[in-house]
Amino acid sequence: MIQTSGKVVGGSFIIEDTDPSQIVTPEDFTEEQRMFAETTREFVEGEVLPQDEHIEKLDYELTVKLMRKAGELGLLSSDVPEEFGGLGLDKVSSTIINESLAKASSFALSIGAHVGIGTLPIVFFGTPEQKRKYLPELATGEKIAAYCLTEPTSGSDALGAKTTAKLSDDGEHYILNGSKLYITNAGFADLFIVYAKVDGKDFTAFIVEKGLEGFTLGPEEKKMGIKGSSTRPLFFEDVKVPVENLLGEVGKGHLIAFNILNIGRFKLGAGCVGAAKEAIELSSSYANKRTQFNTPISKFPLIGKKLAEMNISTYVMESMIYRTAGLIDDILKDIDHSSPDAGVHSAKGISEYALECSINKVFASEGLDFVADEGVQIHGGYGFIQEYKIERIYRDSRINRIFEGTNEINRLLIPGTLLKKAMKGELPLLQKAQALQGELMSIMSGLPLDGTLEQESHLIGMAKKLFLFVGGLAVQKYGTALEKEQEVLSSLADLMIQVYAAESALLRTQKMIAKSGEAKAENAVQMTQVYVHEAFGRMEDIAKEALAYMESGDTLRTQLSVLKKLTKSSPVNTVAIKRAIAARVISAEKYVV
Template structure:
């Protein structure tokens, strides 16, 4: 297991961490309370070259390792999980299908501006009646002269409705029962975006429903071979699970950082909270849980970098790290006491942001199934 970052990746991590502390941290709470996606800081990340971390230089990216990507994602999430969530959705399920399965013309036309940070990527999978049960998708693609016609609705789609968004890559059912991936640009006739949805957390992430009413998609906007779209998405999703694990690590670490700071300042009964054994034990357990999940996550990332199977390890990392995030943020609120329960408290934001990590990119129940099957269970 080699988790060592290259010199370039260390520089990128320092660059991203400095930018997060200088530019993202001051506006994170306000954007969260305003329920606004701060695309100005995402553009700033793009200007630094950090929106194409997993994309080869040939297509405008940096071609960092998965381990390097995870390290930067964790650092961003420790400052603002919402911005980090937008960044990871763009970098994985939004961008990977185009990188892995798109034609060179598609990569030049759509992948390059995404990798160079000029636009934001989104992928449309989930529907009102289908999430983990992908084969129940109802959005349909019907063959037409020179292309396809899409009809249906997608739900909870991130990054599709910002002023940076290029549109969305959509997974739709074909007449023969297979699935295809289709690029739908903003402004296409019949394509509309619902209002920004309001979740418990990730208030700074733009998430909304998308509607397709006889949307025509030319043949040159089909990603890969029609009928193989589901396999394409599942391939990208495995990287997404590592990303969610890294998001969870950063969210948990951000909450721990706040708890440590608060415990070192808050006085009760004439002493700092950090001097009480009960608080010390909580903090020790939180740090230990994060570190254990971190090793599992970086291990999954290193397997991908080595070209080895990582499906099981990615699912394990996502499962464990998301559990740790919900547990650690809950304990952080407990350390803050009544102050932590108030939405104005910085730790409350991390607490609210943590829960979705057990749901997104495949629920934890699905991760159990993936792991069990990889273990050989029938």
């Protein structure tokens, strides 16, 4: 892999191969990490789920009480450094906690917003004084945090914010005017990370405490899902925020906003993994109990096919999330959070994997939607009834494709970020694309690939060449105008997403085989086979659509002949493989690796 100062360069997966030993997988969890998962599960099952009905009715007092109980167990402090009252855990551990909270539904979102986008701006970008003042209480849940970026006229266009901040004549306060919309935890938060434009032009972040004069809340929004979480608008009318509550530098709010969103995207993916696992558990258990034609519906192959595909999607999702957690861990582990320049190093570290965070967000949110939808279908009419939790998982999952930047925005960011890294000389992307042009005519189908996952490894290698082929043509044709060709950018994003997803599953399975042997990894091998082959077929279709848009006539026919050479493969019997995977899921009545 391409590395800088011993760290893997973000986006390099698309042009380089990765050694399985370099990635973090769930099979690598330590005993301590597994204990965090167990502690979280016990808290959710013992404290949260018995109160589930009350939480869904939006009981502020109960939610805050439970959040403080979570704080006593250390579940709010994993990302807070030890010197500021937290546990200072690695990112893999905090990801495990995040995933394990998912069964708590709306309550998991309240915690997620607090520990993630609410607390992390201060962890990464606060001054030592701000960290000492706020982080100990945020770590225990004594104070609850919220993140305030969206406005009535600016969502994805965050820098189009209208809220303003003006330094008072005496230099003691910034005076805020404006409003924010869709703020999670607003109803009971004590601290608000608020973005405003100083003098109407310099995008800047502030720590705003509840109770300041002129700071008011609007009514609760009536939502499709996540009904147990608070979502309210905020209004600022000449609100005096002390100058010491400026977060970061004036005009540098975008560094905080966008990097915190990157972490938020990644953490959102972890929650999707947890929800998908619960959907599989509910659906497989229901399928074994529900009979039609005197037969449990789990015995019908089309129901089994759904369960197998749900399990495969979750395996890939999980593989991606923990691979990315390992990357983020590695790049942030040496930051001294007590130093004055901690924010600079934090921004640089987080932004390195912005592209991977967007990939995780898009794949996991759409993967959970697929799993939830199939779960409802397996439940039949009962899946449409609120008494069955799969109905809520289905409703709650929909927001994930909008949260933390819509999936459309993230699809534009993925190739855009890659090209920026290439233009800065951080990745030899264009050189690789040019070199491919010389290889295309000499690419041969090669020898038969009969070893375990050999063909899948070959297909992922060809998928990377496919991306370089289509991406190279796009850059050549459009140049700097490529940023206006959103359909092409979306196609390039989808190719990258499929490569990262397929490769993450492959590397995890290869690592599993190396550690435990092929026999113990049989289910993982089969899931990887199915996913890689089906993903490769999707990539061929994506490439065809992009090529047909960019060219026509003889030029298009030439490019399609190259595409045919790049996408040559031997099919596998996915029907039989999915039946084998389904049998294991049905027997276990849960997600199985």
